[in-house]
Amino acid sequence: MSNISYYTAEGLKKLKEELDHLKSVMRPKASADIAEARDKGDLSENAEYDAAKEAQGMLEMRIAKLEEVYSNARLIDESHLDLSKVLVLSNVKIKNQTNGMELTYTLVAESEADLKSGKISVTSPIGKGLLGKSVGEIAEITVPNGTLKFEILEISRD
Template sequence: MAKFQYYTQEKLDELRAELQFLKSQGRADMAKQIAEARDKGDLSENAEYDAAKDAQGLLELKISKMNEIVANARVMDETNIDTSKVSILSKVKIRNKKNGMEVVYTIVSEEEADLKAGKISNSSPFGKGLFGKSVGEIAQIQAPAGLVEFEILEISR
């Protein structure tokens, strides 16, 4: 059974464009590389041909995986996000109970996660720990440094 992933419209458009590029330009480039390697002589001892065929297999695997991702993608309507609890696409302001440091994260799908941009995956330990919590609740998250407690200060979209 396929697992649905929720994306912003922008990210889904980006994934579709990349998939289309791989199917058209990526395959065309790969066919050209294989043809060039084939023209160099005996295929039984042609390492360049073998490498091109391996690269073609990897390209087809990537296309297959991206097809599955796009097929199982769902666009999350940001206007319907319930800001009473942390959910996908919620912007969450939290405070570390130990050191008082405050940070803001947006909960996104795995493919959209980018810590530098403040986007964390809903399947990460942080995402799972924050998911479903309300303002004022304490989220206990198992981090590499041990159990860390965060207070939910604000939820927005």
């Protein structure tokens, strides 16, 4: 079963670059590490060889996972997005009803989320709670600490 993921052009480019790096740089390095360890003698008691084989296995798993993600990735066509509601790629300015604090987030695909740069996933509790809301609406979001209420102040796109 495939999990389709939606990406911005920037996010899809980063994913492709990481996959290319793993295949063209890390895979040959892993092979070289195994060859070097193999040259050190008896393989039955060679911890360095075992570690290199283990690292190669982990690398191949990562490559396979990224290839699957990339094959199921879809580019988001921003020209067809409704600007009046909170959707993927929306910049949303919200106000916490409890403490009056104003925050601005950009809703992105899960793989592109980065809280430090203000990008939250549409699959996060806050992201899910904001999706589909319009300016002026109150989003009630259940989090482990209880329920938060955010007023949607502004919706925009870059």
